[in-house]
Amino acid sequence: MANNFLNGKRILITGGTGSWGNVLVERILKDFSPKKIIIYSRGELRQVSMKRRLNNPKLEFVIGDVRNKERLNLLCKESDIIFHLAALKHVTVCEENPTEAIDINIKGTENVVNCAIENNIEKVVYVSTDKAVAPINLYGITKAASERLIVNANLRNGKTIFSCIRAGNVMGSSGSVIPLFRKQIALNNMITVTDEKMTRFIMSLEEAIGLLLKAAELSIGGEIFVMQMPGIKVMDLAKVMAKELGDKNTKIKITGIRPGEKIDEVLVSQDEIHRTVEFGKYFVIMPYVPIKKAIEKYKNMKKPEFEYYSSNNTKMLSLEEIKEVLKRNHFLGNDYEYDELIGGLNREEMNRIEKKEKWLI
Numbered sequence: 001m002a003n004n005f006l007n008g009k010r011i012l013i014t015g016g017t018g019s020w021g022n023v024l025v026e027r028i029l030k031d032f033s034p035k036k037i038i039i040y041s042r043g044e045l046r047q048v049s050m051k052r053r054l055n056n057p058k059l060e061f062v063i064g065d066v067r068n069k070e071r072l073n074l075l076c077k078e079s080d081i082i083f084h085l086a087a088l089k090h091v092t093v094c095e096e097n098p099t100e101a102i103d104i105n106i107k108g109t110e111n112v113v114n115c116a117i118e119n120n121i122e123k124v125v126y127v128s129t130d131k132a133v134a135p136i137n138l139y140g141i142t143k144a145a146s147e148r149l150i151v152n153a154n155l156r157n158g159k160t161i162f163s164c165i166r167a168g169n170v171m172g173s174s175g176s177v178i179p180l181f182r183k184q185i186a187l188n189n190m191i192t193v194t195d196e197k198m199t200r201f202i203m204s205l206e207e208a209i210g211l212l213l214k215a216a217e218l219s220i221g222g223e224i225f226v227m228q229m230p231g232i233k234v235m236d237l238a239k240v241m242a243k244e245l246g247d248k249n250t251k252i253k254i255t256g257i258r259p260g261e262k263i264d265e266v267l268v269s270q271d272e273i274h275r276t277v278e279f280g281k282y283f284v285i286m287p288y289v290p291i292k293k294a295i296e297k298y299k300n301m302k303k304p305e306f307e308y309y310s311s312n313n314t315k316m317l318s319l320e321e322i323k324e325v326l327k328r329n330h331f332l333g334n335d336y337e338y339d340e341l342i343g344g345l346n347r348e349e350m351n352r353i354e355k356k357e358k359w360l361i
C-alpha cells in the first residue's frame with residue numbers, strides 16, 4: 001500500500017470519540033481522502049460534541065457497544081479498515097468492574113475479530129499498551145489477552161490482516177497524569193507521586209497516531225509494532241510541572257506504590273526480545289505463532305542489542321527536555337486543552353479521589 005492507503009476507504013473506528021479517536025479522525029481527514037469514517041461508541045454527548053466540532057459530511061456517528069456483535073457486524077458490511085480503540089482503560093475502573101472490563105476489552109475484541117473475518121475486512125489495527133507486558137492489573141491482563149486474539153486471528157481462514165501496536169503513556173490523554181498534576185497544583189499547590197523511583201515511557205498523541213497509521217499501512221499480519229520512545233522519571237515530571245506551574249511553596253508528596261502499579265513499564269519483554277527486530281524508528285515483535293509471511297519478512301532484520309525494552313533502559317529525558325516536551329505539547333500554557341475527567345473536579349472531590357485511588361499512570 002502506498003502512503004495514500006486510506007484514500008477511498010471506508011473506515012470504522014471503535015472508541016472513536018476518545019482521546020486517540022479524536023486525533024486519529026482529524027489526522028485521517030487532513031492527510032487522506034477516505035470515503036467515510038464511522039465512529040462507533042456508546043456515549044451520545046461525546047459523539048454530539050465531536051460531530052459539531054469536526055462538522056464533516058464524511059463522518060458517520062453510530063451509537064453502540066463493542067459487546068453487541070450484531071450491530072458491529074452491520075457496520076463491518078460497510079467498512080474496509082478497522083481501528084479498534086474502544087476499551088475501558090482506567091486501571092482502577094477495570095479492577096472495580098472486572099466483568100465489564102473483560103466483556104468490553106476481551107469479548108469486544110473477539111467480536112471485532114469475528115465480524116472482520118466474516119465481512120472480509122482488509123485490515124484491523126488494535127491498540128495495546130505497555131501494561132499488557134507481564135501484566136499485574138486486570139486492565140493489562142485484558143489487553144494482553146486481546147493482543148493474543150488479534151495476532152492469532154491471522155491464522156484463521158480469512159483475508160483480514162490483523163496487527164497490534166503497543167504504546168506507552170500518551171501525554172495528556174483523558175484522565176492521565178499531566179492534567180492531574182495541573183489540577184493538583186491549581187487546587188492544592190501539591191502534586192502526589194506514588195514512588196520516587198517510578199519511570200514511564202512517554203509519547204505525544206500525535207506520535208501515537210503516527211504509529212497507528214504506520215501499522216495500518218505496513219502490517220502484513222501478526223506484528224506488534226512498538227515505537228522507540230524516551231522515558232521519564234515521574235518525579236522529574238512532577239518537579240518540572242511544580243516549577244513551571246506552581247510557586248516556591250509547591251510540594252511533591254510521596255504516597256506509596258499501590259497494587260497493580262509497576263515501578264518501570266516494559267514495552268518489549270525478555271521473552272519477546274529474541275523475536276523482535278528494528279524497523280526504522282520502530283520495533284516489530286514477530287508473532288509467537290507460526291504466521292509464515294510475517295516471520296519471513298522480518299527474520300533477517302537487525303535485532304535490538306538490549307535484553308528487554310523498559311522505561312528505565314530507554315533514553316531518559318532530562319528536566320530541560322521534559323520542559324521542552326511539555327511546552328511543545330501545550331501543557332504549560334493557557335492554551336492547554338481541558339480534560340473532561342479531571343478538569344471539573346473541585347478541591348473536595350480531588351482530595352477524596354486522591355486518598356481513595358491515589359491514581360495510577
Ligand SMILES: NC(=O)c1ccc[n+]([C@@H]2O[C@H](COP(=O)([O-])OP(=O)(O)OC[C@H]3O[C@@H](n4cnc5c(N)ncnc54)[C@H](OP(=O)(O)O)[C@@H]3O)[C@@H](O)[C@H]2O)c1
Binds near residue numbers: 017019046064166
Ligand atoms: N491513553 C493512553 O495513554 C493509552 C496508552 C496505550 C494504549 N491505549 C489504548 O488506546 C485506546 C484508546 O485510548 P484513549 O486514551 O483514547 O481512551 P478514551 O479516551 O477513554 O476513549 C475510549 C473510547 O472507547 C469508547 N468505548 C468504551 N467502551 C466502549 C464500548 N463498550 N463500546 C464501544 N465504545 C466504547 C469510549 O466511548 P464511550 O465511553 O462513549 O463508549 C471512547 O470513545 C484504548 O484501547 C487504550 O487501552 C491508551
